[in-house]
Amino acid sequence: MKREIIIKLDNVWKTYRMGKNNYVHALKGMSLEVRKGEFIAIMGPSGSGKSSAVNMIGCLDIPTKGNIFLEKHNISHLHESDLAQIRGRKIGFIFQQFNLINTLTALENVKLPMIFQGLELEKREARARELLSNVGLGERINHRPSELSGGQQQRVAIARALANDPEVILADEPTGNLDSKTGSIMMEYLKKLHKEGKTIIMVTHDEKIAKTAERTEYLKDGTIVKSL
Numbered sequence: 001m002k003r004e005i006i007i008k009l010d011n012v013w014k015t016y017r018m019g020k021n022n023y024v025h026a027l028k029g030m031s032l033e034v035r036k037g038e039f040i041a042i043m044g045p046s047g048s049g050k051s052s053a054v055n056m057i058g059c060l061d062i063p064t065k066g067n068i069f070l071e072k073h074n075i076s077h078l079h080e081s082d083l084a085q086i087r088g089r090k091i092g093f094i095f096q097q098f099n100l101i102n103t104l105t106a107l108e109n110v111k112l113p114m115i116f117q118g119l120e121l122e123k124r125e126a127r128a129r130e131l132l133s134n135v136g137l138g139e140r141i142n143h144r145p146s147e148l149s150g151g152q153q154q155r156v157a158i159a160r161a162l163a164n165d166p167e168v169i170l171a172d173e174p175t176g177n178l179d180s181k182t183g184s185i186m187m188e189y190l191k192k193l194h195k196e197g198k199t200i201i202m203v204t205h206d207e208k209i210a211k212t213a214e215r216t217e218y219l220k221d222g223t224i225v226k227s228l
Ligand SMILES: Nc1ncnc2c1ncn2[C@@H]1O[C@H](COP(=O)(O)OP(=O)(O)O)[C@@H](O)[C@H]1O
Pocket: 016, 017, 018, 024, 025, 026, 044, 045, 046, 047, 048, 049, 050, 051, 052, 053
């Protein structure tokens, strides 16, 4: 039996305004359905709208036109405070640039998303320690990002993404700043999360990495042109 649809983009357009009379059409009618527990890859040339799509699925932004549903809930017209609520509970983000806070330790970085969910201090601490130990960083919890390798920083980012036990993991070129060996360790973690039942959407430039996913959607010029 097919599982339920967890993410749906229905004819989504995203236009950015640049200066006074200049507009960039990043998405031009993108439609996509993702089922619960699926692992999909999004590929496409630079500038084709991959990050725009992923950011809107992750409630970081809203479309100019069209609708996006997350668990049947239309998130296309929500205000920032509602988006932030949903994002915090349902989405785990992993970015190419890791996006860790440099002044905080690994442990503090992982604890941060839990603060906004109102989890008690002791539980936050215990969960953050456990998550870091699950990615093999139990000995590095008090290191700051600058004291960690790229691969270690990305593992902190994975632990942080999992802090609130999100249903959906969005990874925007998660191996883009890693060498191939460190990149494959990263992919092992994503595979494991997929096995555990998470829904994963991963943007990548690398055909080989995309093969880890069950399905690849090709974006070109703001629309899906192929699905394999
Ligand atoms: N915040 C923004 N403001 C203006 N233009 C943007 C913004 N974000 C993306 N763009 C433009 O939208 C297009 C798609 O960008 P993006 O979604 O980042 O593509 P990709 O991730 O596939 O490289 C590009 O032309 C990019 O320059």
